[in-house]
Amino acid sequence: MTAIEVRGLHKTYGDRKVVDGVSFDVGEGEIFGILGPNGAGKTTTVECVGGLRTPDEGRVRVCGYDPGTQRADVTRVLGVQLQDSELQPKLTVREALDLYASFYERPADRHELAERLGLLPQLRTRFGKLSGGQKQRLFIALALIGRPKVVVLDELTTGLDPRARREAWELVESIRDSGVTVLLVTHFMEEAQRLCDRIAVIDRGRVAALDTPAGLIGRSSAAKEISFASRTPLDPAELRALPGAAGVETKDGRTAVHGTDETVTAFVSLLARRGVTAAGLRVVDATLDDAFLDLTGADLR
Amino acid sequence: MSAATATRTVLRTEARLFAREPGSLFWVVISPTVLLTILGLIPSFREVSEDLGGRRVIDLYVPVAVLFALIMSGIQAMPPVLSGYRERGILRRMSTTPVRPGTLLTAQLALHAAGALVSALLVISVGRLAFGVALPENLPGYALALLLAVAGGLALGAAVCAVSRTQKIATAVGSAVFFPTMFTAGVWVPVQAMPDTLQRIVQLTPCGAASQALDTAMSGGWPGWAPLAVMAAWTVGLTAAAARWFRWE
Numbered sequence: 001m002t003a004i005e006v007r008g009l010h011k012t013y014g015d016r017k018v019v020d021g022v023s024f025d026v027g028e029g030e031i032f033g034i035l036g037p038n039g040a041g042k043t044t045t046v047e048c049v050g051g052l053r054t055p056d057e058g059r060v061r062v063c064g065y066d067p068g069t070q071r072a073d074v075t076r077v078l079g080v081q082l083q084d085s086e087l088q089p090k091l092t093v094r095e096a097l098d099l100y101a102s103f104y105e106r107p108a109d110r111h112e113l114a115e116r117l118g119l120l121p122q123l124r125t126r127f128g129k130l131s132g133g134q135k136q137r138l139f140i141a142l143a144l145i146g147r148p149k150v151v152v153l154d155e156l157t158t159g160l161d162p163r164a165r166r167e168a169w170e171l172v173e174s175i176r177d178s179g180v181t182v183l184l185v186t187h188f189m190e191e192a193q194r195l196c197d198r199i200a201v202i203d204r205g206r207v208a209a210l211d212t213p214a215g216l217i218g219r220s221s222a223a224k225e226i227s228f229a230s231r232t233p234l235d236p237a238e239l240r241a242l243p244g245a246a247g248v249e250t251k252d253g254r255t256a257v258h259g260t261d262e263t264v265t266a267f268v269s270l271l272a273r274r275g276v277t278a279a280g281l282r283v284v285d286a287t288l289d290d291a292f293l294d295l296t297g298a299d300l301r
Numbered sequence: 302m303s304a305a306t307a308t309r310t311v312l313r314t315e316a317r318l319f320a321r322e323p324g325s326l327f328w329v330v331i332s333p334t335v336l337l338t339i340l341g342l343i344p345s346f347r348e349v350s351e352d353l354g355g356r357r358v359i360d361l362y363v364p365v366a367v368l369f370a371l372i373m374s375g376i377q378a379m380p381p382v383l384s385g386y387r388e389r390g391i392l393r394r395m396s397t398t399p400v401r402p403g404t405l406l407t408a409q410l411a412l413h414a415a416g417a418l419v420s421a422l423l424v425i426s427v428g429r430l431a432f433g434v435a436l437p438e439n440l441p442g443y444a445l446a447l448l449l450a451v452a453g454g455l456a457l458g459a460a461v462c463a464v465s466r467t468q469k470i471a472t473a474v475g476s477a478v479f480f481p482t483m484f485t486a487g488v489w490v491p492v493q494a495m496p497d498t499l500q501r502i503v504q505l506t507p508c509g510a511a512s513q514a515l516d517t518a519m520s521g522g523w524p525g526w527a528p529l530a531v532m533a534a535w536t537v538g539l540t541a542a543a544a545r546w547f548r549w550e
Contacts, residue, residue, distance in 0.1 A: 050397050072399060080397040085390030090321045095314055102310035103398040146398070 002061075003028045003150050003181040004049060009058035011044050018044045019055070020205035026150075031172065031182040033196035035189070035292070041205040042185045043083055046152050049183065050080045063149055076104070079148035081139040083155045083185075089128035093119055093138055096127065097145065104146035117141045117171065133164030140171055144180070151175060154185040169195055189288040199288075203296040217291045225286060226267050227256040229279035234270075242266045254280070307400045308408075315408040319416070325378045329416040333370040334423045337362055341432040353494060360435075361491035363428040364515040368450065368486035368508050370420035374413045375454030376475050376482060380462040382409060384471035387462075393550050402549060410459070414451050421447060438521030446514035446524045449532040453507040456539035457482070463547040485509040492516070504528060507535040 004026040011019040019041040026032040034042045047053040048060050051067030051074050060066065065073040087096055097114060101107035114120050117137045122130060130138065136156055143151045153172065157165040172195055176182050186192055192199050193213045201208045201216065209216055217223055230253050239248045244260035257263065264283055271278055320326065337359075340346050346358035353361065383406060386392050392402040428434035437443035461478055465471035483489070486508035492500060493516055503509035510531035514524035 052393065052396065075397060075399040078397070080394075082390060082394055082397070085394040087389075087391060087394070088318055088386070090318050091314065095317065099310055099314045100398065102307045103400040105399075142394075 001028045002026065003030070003063060004032075004183060005059070005061040006045070006049065007059040009045060009048060009060065010056045011041075011048065011053065012056055017205050019048070022058075022200075022202065022205070022207055024200045024207060024210060026181060026183055028149075028181055029176065029179065030197045031176050031184055031195050033192040033199040034183065034185045034202055035192045035196075035199050036187065036202035036208075037296070038187060040202045042187075042202055043154060045202065046154055046183060046185055050078065050082075050152055051075070052082075076146065077149045079143035079146055079151040079180075081136075081143045081151070081153045081156060083158070085139075086135075087127040087138075089126065091127050092124050093127070093130070094123040096138060097141060100142045100145045106147060107145050108147050110145070113141050113144060116174075118167075131164075132159050133161070133167065136160060136164070136168060137171070140168075140175075144175065148180060150181045150183065152183045152185070155187070156184070157186070157188065157191060165191070189292060193288040201292060201295055208295045213288055216295070217286055217288055219291065219295075223260055223286045223291075224264055225256055225258055225284050225290075226264060226282070227254050227284075228281045229253060230255045232276060232278045234274075234276065234278075238270070239267075242270070258286075304400070308404055311400070311404050312408045312411065315405070315412055319412050325382075326416075329370065329374045329378050329413070330420045330423065332373060333366040333420050334427050336369060337366040337424055337428060338431065341428075347432065358491075359428070359432050361487070361493055361516075363424060363434050364512055364519060365487045365491055366424040366428075367421045367447070367515065368511055369483070369488055370424060371417045371450055371454035371511075372479065372482050372486060372508070374417035374420070375451075375456075375458035376461060376479050378416070379409060379413045379455065379458040380465065380471040380475045381468050383459070383462040384465050385468045387548070387550060388468050390550070396549065410455050413458070414455060417451050417454065418447070435519070437515075437519050439518040439523060442522070442524045443515065443518035446511060446518055446529065446532075449529060449536065450507070450511035450515070453511065453532050453536045453539070456536045456543065457507065459543035459547070460539045463543040463545075482506075482508050485512075487512050505531060507532055510535075 002025050007023050009019050009022040022041065022045055034045060036042050044053065048055045049062060049067065051071050054068055062074050063077045065077065067074045093114070097110045101110055114123060117140060119134070119137055119141060122134055127135070143153070156172070157168050160168060169191065172182060172184065184195060196213060198210065198212055199216060200210045209219065211219065230250055236248050236255070239245065239257050242257065242259065242263050243266050244263040246258045248255065248257050257267065340362050341359050349355055349357055386405060392405065395402040395405060425436065429436055457478065461474050462471055465474050485503045485506040492503055492509055492512040495503060504513050510528035514528040514532065518524050
């Protein structure tokens with residue numbers, strides 16, 4: 001079954017096309033990533049899913065409900081964590097949980113939720129005194145408190161230190177394991193690669209690619225990187241001529257050849273033919289970063 | 302839980318938060334009584350004056366202090382709270398739940414109205430007990446005028462919030478509106494002691510009309526339709542403006 005359906009979504013602010021024909025489906029139980037540089041239209045897309053904005057054109061369904069006309073139904077099945085949203089500064093964690101629990105017919109057990117998110121020691125702490133990681137965990141708790149079928153997490157880990165980020169990732173995985181579909185908006189490659197079942201790469205308001213992380217990397221023209229110490233006697237022109245080679249560069253005393261599996265095989269036979277031993281030889285898989293740059297030609301920051 | 306439970310929880314939560322703002326509480330609930338007490342301690346203000354039709358300055362300052370409470374609540378205290386809720390995305394976050402963010406605004410309006418009314422009662426009680434100021438003789442008329450004045454003060458505050466994009470602007474606009482309303486409420490010169498022409502102009506403003514209505518009811522008369530109509534018109538107009546221009550984000 002489809003948890004979220006987005007078809008031909010368009011949204012324009014003034015004369016700026018922020019979302020320009022975005023379509024994707026999120027299957028039930030998936031962690032679906034929306035990945036893209038800042039200003040690519042990610043947040044606007046999920047705001048349309050959450051019913052915070054009305055699309056100019058296109059169709060959005062959350063568990064079959066239209067956020068535009070069936071708001072009450074959508075709010076029952078969808079939990080949301082918004083980018084740049086806060087709570088009343090003097091509201092305590094316990095009060096926030098009580099308040100949001102009162103909004104739903106059958107809220108989750110607050111104590112259990114606080115325990116699961118490691119918020120028990122902070123129950124009496126005011127929102128304004130929480131650390132960034134604690135605030136984000138509270139927002140996850142509030143997104144889950146109505147027992148939603150789908151949660152939207154928008155830039156969940158932005159601004160968190162590496163440890164808090166890893167903790168947040170484990171939480172996202174545990175949310176999925178409890179049967180909730182997750183729509184994750186991020187501009188961190190590592191996060192998308194680690195968590196998502198499938199990723200829609202959004203660039204300038206359009207879906208540039210939609211695939212599994214491995215699929216996206218494999219699709220890249222430079223899925224492998226071969227590198228070795230530059231003093232190895234090999235002619236760069238010869239390297240560039242290897243089958244599938246996408247580029248050769250020399251930096252910090254190392255030469256790197258980007259290419260495919262075929263390039264790697266050809267490189268190894270080249271070494272054998274010449275009887276050369278490449279010093280400090282390494283062959284590594286390209287990351288989602290490389291794939292992303294290749295797909296969008298955009299820098300992430 | 303039902304919508305009624307949610308509304309009750311929102312109101313209870315916001316009441317707790319209101320109680321955690323000692324600054325606001327002081328200005329809304331305590332400061333009007335402090336103002337009255339300071340004026341009451343000046344001996345000449347407790348003497349009957351022929352210029353004021355046989356009344357004392359302190360008698361005139363009870364309604365002024367009551368209006369001061371409404372101004373503090375509606376224009377000084379409330380707009381920064383509401384615009385802060387908008388600026389911090391609190392209203393936006395709430396609009397993704399089954400409960401509408403309007404519930405939060407309604408709770409804030411109710412709490413500031415309650416704060417203003419408690420403060421007014423405190424002023425009237427201290428005026429009576431400490432300085433022997435007579436209680437309002439026409440109680441229903443006084444209550445009606447007071448409620449309309451509270452509604453007008455909150456509508457003005459809501460309008461301030463609607464036209465202000467940020468919390469800082471709301472505080473600044475609130476202060477800009479604050480001084481004229483203080484003047485028309487008679488904080489510096491009681492409306493009844495103003496020259497005739499000025500009095501007639503001031504009585505077309507919400508606070509001037511409220512002052513006139515409260516004063517009449519105080520001395521036993523029915524507030525009169527003119528000041529009540531002026532207050533009602535301002536309340537309706539400002540509420541409509543607030544509803545028209547208020548942005549949720």
